[in-house]
Amino acid sequence: MAPPEGDAGPRFAAHPASSAAGCREGCADPARPLRRDAERNRQRILKAASEVFTECGLEVSLDEVARQAGVGVGTVYRRFRTKEELVEALFVDRVDAIAAVAERAAEDPDPWTGLVSFMEQMAEMLAGDLGLRQMLMFATYGRDQVAYARQRNAPLIEKLVERAQAAGQVRSDLRFTDVPFIIFVLTEAAQIARHARPDVWRRYLALIIDGMRPEREGLTPLPVPALLPDELERTMRLHAPRHR
């Protein structure tokens, strides 16, 4: 039985201030501040977890997080009842930030640059943050937050695409569902190549974006160089197999 508590009720408040959450037992007075050393350790855990999750993804064990933070596992579990609690505490803001990107993009006066910059920003955020990407894409943790963010974004993306199509800037057979999917795939690419060249995804975004126009003469030059043959080789060989 992994989570000893039954999961009742919505798992996230509107904006749980990420510093106040997460005390554990005899929690009669939730406002009572932690002892200084305890608070320091709590920060260390948060920092280590953030680094290690963004870098290596959510499948990193809490033992590893503890090691990185220089504390024992016991200490981690004293502050965060479960791994899920830690992950959610860490990612609320980011999920929220994601949800806000589409809004900003919709305000761009030019439909085309609005759409393109949305895709760029989205990819940018997700390419650099493996943990966040996993959270959004696989929804193992923080389902509610993610579902909410998605619901908020979907109509905005739809509008973004349709506006650009209405202006004749995007091919008419593109559907708005293509956009998240493209980002999904692009960030997968980013993740795969991240050791060799963390920014190759920009090449492929550029390629796709050129493909999205209804017609064009000339081309937007690819923004970053391609993988070198041996970078490609290494990337494929290195790409961590999850199975034995």
Place this chain on the structure above:
Amino acid sequence: MAPPEGDAGPRFAAHPASSAAGCREGCADPARPLRRDAERNRQRILKAASEVFTECGLEVSLDEVARQAGVGVGTVYRRFRTKEELVEALFVDRVDAIAAVAERAAEDPDPWTGLVSFMEQMAEMLAGDLGLRQMLMFATYGRDQVAYARQRNAPLIEKLVERAQAAGQVRSDLRFTDVPFIIFVLTEAAQIARHARPDVWRRYLALIIDGMRPEREGLTPLPVPALLPDELERTMRLHAPRHR
């Protein structure tokens, strides 16, 4: 100690006839045919393994393969010393087929259709065969076969791209390393969406291919419809998380 035998020598002969390989202990007379029931079981195992690996990937356990084949695990291990041996027996031909695709494409008189059909065929093969894709991409099993196939293919792909560029049919800032990478990513997409719509990858290949041209007026229409909003939703939710 997983593989009890030390791994000595190259792990694959030129073309190990997939039906003769794989007997085990007192194997004094390797030509001696299996008893009829044993041979029947062997075929069942191969069939089950093929189905389950192409469908679900190489991380399926041999217990599961045995269950699917309707035999005990012991029987599987009697025929194939290790999982690796089974996997390789199963995939030699396919890896070989992959290696041959580029050759055929290079013979196409039109550089552009040669390149495009290469990408299409490659994606086609890998999109429909999760096991094969994992083998090529992650090289957990059958490293030698895969390394060989890659070495054979790399110069061919290079030629394919450069020929099309020389003919002015492909943008000049594309590098040949982009091609395998694009296929890699595209087939990842295929895999992700395979339950909702096993062929959406064609949309994105088309998009990318339009992006690969140096300039164009008009566009090649996207060959298959986009994911519906709820297909997208389900795809993202369903997409198997590897971590807890």
Place this chain on the structure above:
DNA sequence: ATGAAGTGGAGAAGCTGTCTCCACTTGGAG
């Protein structure tokens, strides 16, 4: 009919994860 060949599946052995427990240490109030 007989024994060599083949079988199934329980379980050994190994891994990796989450989370608990408790003997010990430490901060800080008095």
Place this chain on the structure above:
DNA sequence: CTCCAAGTGGAGACAGCTTCTCCACTTCAT
């Protein structure tokens, strides 16, 4: 300085998953 509630670390319980072994039993083919 004293003292104890608060905090700690990390061994290890527990669960889940593999791959692979072993052997009492069954079956085939001579």
